[in-house]
Amino acid sequence: MKQYLKKTALFVLCCSFAFSGIAIPMSVNADTDTNAAASQSITAGGETSANIKDITFAPGKDASQVNFTWYSNKDTSDPEVQVALKSDMTGNEFPESKAQTFKGEKSNGNDGYSSNKVTVTDLQPSKEYVYRVGDGTTWSSANNYTTQDISKGFNFLLAGDPQIGAGGDIDKDTTGWVDTVKKATDKFSSSSFILSVGDQVNNGKELNGQTNELEYDGFFKPDQLKNIPVAAITGNHEGYGVGHTTHFNYPNESDKYGIFTNNGYESDNSNGTTGNDYYFVYGNTLFLMLNSNDINAEDHKAFMQEAIAANPDVKWKIVSMHHSIYSSANHETDADIAARRVTHPEVFQELGIDVVLDGHDHCYTRSYQMVDGQAVSGKDDTSVTDPNGVLYITTNSASGSKYYEIQEPNYNNYFEAKKEQDKVPTFSNVSVTDKNFTITTYRTDTMAPIDSYTINKTTSHKNVSRLAGQNRYETAAKISQNNWNEADTAVLVSGQSYADALSAAPFAKLKNAPILLTSSNTLDSNTKSELSRLKVRTVYIIGGTGVVSSSIESSLRNMKMVVKRISGNDRYATSLEVAKQIKSPKQVFVASGAGFADGLSVSSYASLSGSPIILTDGKQLSSDILKYVKDNSSTPYVIGGNGVVDDSVVSSLGAVRISGSDRYSTNLAILNKFNDKYDLSNIYLASGSDFADALSGSAVAGEKSAPVVLIGKSDLSGAKNYIQGKLSGVGQITILGGEASVSQVTVNKLLQ
Structure with missing residues (x-):
């Protein structure tokens, strides 16, 4: 009863404010044919065809699995993925006789396409694989995927708010995103996956017909996304129409928690098929991926408790959610953000979460270690050992489609250890071992680091x-x-x-x-x-x-x-x-x-x-x-x-x-x-x-x-x-x- 009253009071509190809403760019002229990509053909990189497009794959429930998704025309048969060792390949010919076939399911996707989902299992570490997707008759070209040796640790790339289309020019936003992904994967070629913290696309309102499918085509444009898994979460802009869950394939998705059914916190009343909370384990780390469109902290707590109980031996627990908790730009004072700042941190603290990765505010902010709403680490700390509290990282735009201004550029709020707005796309490299978590953020024009922070864990007892x-x-x-x-x-x-x-x-x-x-x-x-x-x-x-x-x-x-x-x-x-x-x-x-x-x-x-x-x-x-x-x-x-x-x-x-x-x-x-x-x-x-x-x-x-x-x-x-x-x-x-x-x-x- 007490939790119910708390939730009700919080809802009334938030609804009493004037919501800032979502910035919607002005419409520009664009190709109104939502199936324009269908006339393209498969290239050597396996990009698109009349039957196959937007190929992507995500981390599976653990490092031995990956979850594939792609779009195809309606007349294709049930989806299949074939996987083989690259060493079995002769020239450019896919080694079908030595490949393992995995079958999946299809459903209705955006704009009349079919969404295809297949889970591939039993992948071994440090192996070079080739794969192709299709329906048993029509196939994509072969693409490469190399699994990593994570026995001593791993790294992943972090991207914030590509939001293709937010700049009013899908091609320009796509170019910025392609540039970031290429530079990030070139510099960190052994990365295990890319984590995208929401708003992969805008909303399609700048296009006649209000579709976001061309924006998804832009998001999946980088060739590298066919060679590295992408772990995505939903943002508020994925609330417009279907698309998000049909373009991504979640492991361990909850059927009870993180359900977003328009709870009134976005001024535009966005509501769509956005997916629920899900998690995956990679190496020593539990990744808890929250649909923060659901503002109810108790829902997310129940989900995380179940995931943590199912994985008691992990070394690190990382939460990823779209909406920022501690950030520095336009959304910092939004009523729904203020509400989350009241309810969510106490849950993260109680459950022993190490780091929260979020976006939404299009400006880089690193918090102090936060305990009970207070900063407990030092002003100039860039490395801490066995710290109390939770670290919060808010990412800037990875594509440059949209930036927000720092609200008080010459003043640090109680939670701001570092903030930066250079109006240049950024990404972060995150390195994880049993003893260290290091996040380093780079600007893409010079590839210079703008911030780096390390959490060290020591233990006086191994077992x-x-x-x-x-x-x-x-x-x-x-x-x-x-x-x-x-x-x-x-x-x-x-x-x-x-x-x-x-x-x-x-x-x-x-x-x-x-x-x-x-x-x-x-x-x-x-x-x-x-x-x-x-x-x-x-x-x-x-x-x-x-x-x-x-x-x-x-x-x-x-x-x-x-x-x-x-x-x-x-x-x-x-x-x-x-x-x-x-x-x-x-x-x-x-x-x-x-x-x-x-x-x-x-x-x-x-x-x-x-x-x-x-x-x-x-x-x-x-x-x-x-x-x-x-x-x-x-x-x-x-x-x-x-x-x-x-x-x-x-x-x-x-x-x-x-x-x-x-x-x-x-x-x-x-x-x-x-x-x-x-x-x-x-x-x-x-x-x-x-x-x-x-x-x-x-x-x-x-x-x-x-x-x-x-x-x-x-x-x-x-x-x-x-x-x-x-x-x-x-x-x-x-x-x-x-x-x-x-x-x-x-x-x-x-x-x-």
């Missing part, structure tokens, strides 16, 4: 991994997948209510079983799949039907599993029933059942030592619990301060209290108390703000006799001191949960 899913249920399943190939037994607890689940970890260790999560009434699909993969025969449900319903039991029995439930009248009685499963424990841990933190803190040690966790309401213990402790001659420990468990409970047990000033210091007190019992070759990190990830991980930590360190959102000094003190003997650090639970920024701080 850091993350186990995360798109939600807590999938995270639990991934933790299980990483540690069990098979399991006769699994422990199933509520993913919504912590109370009964807290006592589960020692019992799971006893059974050598993973802990999996379920909602109250429906068995989660991730959990169901993991139970099947493990070939589980027996499932123990912890808690009554109020937290895990009888319908879950039915689902499990339908999977041919034996179901056993351990429960009591309430959480305290349930904890005792679980404790009774552990015979003759030498220690017993008593923690508050009114919160999860203290029970969670001791769960990994309780597991490895075979010690039950019994819950109290903080005021008293039942006679049954007192009898259980006495009968087993167990040494009792109370976890937490007297604010959660009274001294009277400690006295009634004759217990030792282990506590700190808060949940995090209590966690560290436990770790230090039993320091000699842990095998510190493994350390697990989990959020102390929720129970699910740490609970699922405690079963694994118990198996490996490893500590689970709870991580907070602010003061990290205690956790950092503990981890740094153990690093020399640690072989593996595992983060439990996604970026929203424990961000990479936090991990970097802990390991610096």
